[in-house]
Amino acid sequence: MIADPLTLSVVLTGIMFLFLLSSVWIGAALMLTGMAGMLLYEHHLPPGISLWQKAGDLLAGSLYDSLNSWSLAALPMFILMGEILYHSSVSTRLLNGLIPWMGWIPGRLLHINVAACSLFAAVSGSSAATTATVGKITLSELKKRGYSKKLAIGSLAGSGTLGFLIPPSLIMIIYGVLADVSIGKLFIAGILPGLLLAGAYSLYIAVVARLDPSVVPPQQERFSSREKLASIKELLPVFSLIALVLGSIYGGFATPTEAAALGVLGALALALYFRSMSWSNLREAFLGAVRTTAMISFIIAGASFLSQVVGFLGIARAISLYFGSLGLGPYQLILVVGLMYILLGMILDGISIVVMTLPIVLPIVTAAGYDPLWFGIFLVFMVELSQITPPVGFSLFVIQGISGEQIGYILKATFPFFLIMIAIVAVVTLFPEIATWLPRQMIGG
Incomplete structure (x- = not known):
């Protein structure tokens, strides 16, 4: 039996990683870690209440409370919307519409990953869906036209993570539910940081293209004004869907959940209009949405139980007191938290990082004076970094x-964009x- 909560937290962390490394489902690993904590801690329960009865109460309560949320209903809707777009021709039309507008920028079509990922992120909400959809179209096209393969892969890896930052975002929905922060405000808060990160990626590509002209083909494609105007009709479907989803939220006409349902209807309407959705594709889209939603819900339930156990055992309070005793300033604290998330990103996926650490980390950073809304954006950046950090990126x-390249080559291509993301995190931390x-201008508060 262990009486000290700090010692117990170290032991539970080790137990949790043993479960994860043994290929146990993440949700099950979190629940088993919580049960181990209940068994290892020296309890002082009231008379007549057994350890297993208390553990059962915590488990039942956490399962119901974590998943009985109207806000969480937006999650399967946004996932389904991304799946429908992924299995239809709308994403291909988006790329075709962007190509004529990229020719005048240094780096030319190398910017297409940044532009396409930014637009697709605004209707997808998933980093994986954004990366897969855009990458399947752009990588082969850029290679065929003679563009730098390394820069194309790196820009796709960096820009694909925008699916978590540019709203709507699955991670923001999960954070908003767990941290009791307005999902609408989180969506708005991600807009400027997302555009800043996309702009930084494009600036880097332009600088590299200026310094090394060999990254672009010598023959520059030229498009007439008529061709540019004609390409707008390929972009209008995606812009219309973005306006429908985000406009309904920011205009106050719909909640994020209702806007997600509108997004699904809009994506279906576009797929049917362009005659690119067969029964087979629709079935795959629904199955993909069900699989992803079930996985995320199981993880959230497991994390909620672990959170309940952490609170019951006094671990969160003990860790908060320990950090407080170190006398760390706000910037030192956020640096330590950021380094912790980068390390966790090497072994865990983004959703697991959020749900596992939030019960412990959020009270600490809010006690240090950080706005929970700002911390949500900071956490999304950390999750984005986890998407491109080995070995679990x-x-x-x-x-x-998609590319068939070795993981070492992909890591080298991605590293500059990893550093750019860290630099933008620093900027957003210094200028919250x-x-x-x-969000204050549009919603207030």
Whole structure:
């Protein structure tokens, strides 16, 4: 039996990683870790209440409370919307519409990954869906036209993570539910940081193209004004869907959940209009949405139980007191938290990072004076970094499957964009108004 909560937290962390490394489902690993904590801690329960009765109460309560949320209903809707777009021709039309507008920028079509990922992120909400959809179209096209394969892969890896930052975002929905922060405000807060990150990626590509002209083909494609105007009709479907989803939220006409349902209807309407949705594709879209939603819900339930156990055992309070005793300033604290998330990103997926750490980390950072709304954006950046950090960087595996390249080559191509993301995190930390100003202007509070 262990009486000290800090010692117990270290032991439970080790137990949790043993479960995860043994290929146990993440949700099950979190629940088993919580049960281990209940068994290992020196309890002082009231008379007549057994350890197993208390553990059962915590488990039943956490399962119901974590999943009985109207806000969480937006999650399967946004996932389904992304799946429908992925299995239809709308994504291909988006790329075709962007190509004529990229020719005048240094780096030319190398910017297409940044532009396409930014637009697709605004209707998908999933980093994996954004990376896979855009990458399947752009990588082969850029290679065929003679563009730098390394820069194309790196820009896709970096830009694909925008699916978590540019609203709507699955991670923001999960964070908003767990942290009791307005999902609408989170969506708005992600706009300026997302555009800033996309702009930084494009700036890097332009600088590299200026310094090394060999990254682009010598023959520059030229498009007439008529061709540019004609390409707008390919972009209008995606812009219309973005306006429908985000406009209904920011205009106050719909909640994020209702807007997600509108997005599904809009995506279906576009797929049917372009005659690119067969019964087979629709079935695959629904099955993909069910699989992803079930996985995320199981993880959320397991994390909620672990959170209940952490609170019951006094671990969160003990860790908060320990950090407080270190005398860390706000910037030192957020640096330590950021380094912790980067390390966790090497072994865990983004959703697991959020649900596992939030019960412990959020009270600490809010006690240090950080706005929970701002911290939500900071956490999304950390999750984005986890998508491109080995060995569990999910986007890296997606790109490997698309490109057929070795993971080492992909890591080298991605590293500059990893550093750019860290630099933008530092900027948003030093100037938190980048994330918090727009929600105050549009919603207030």
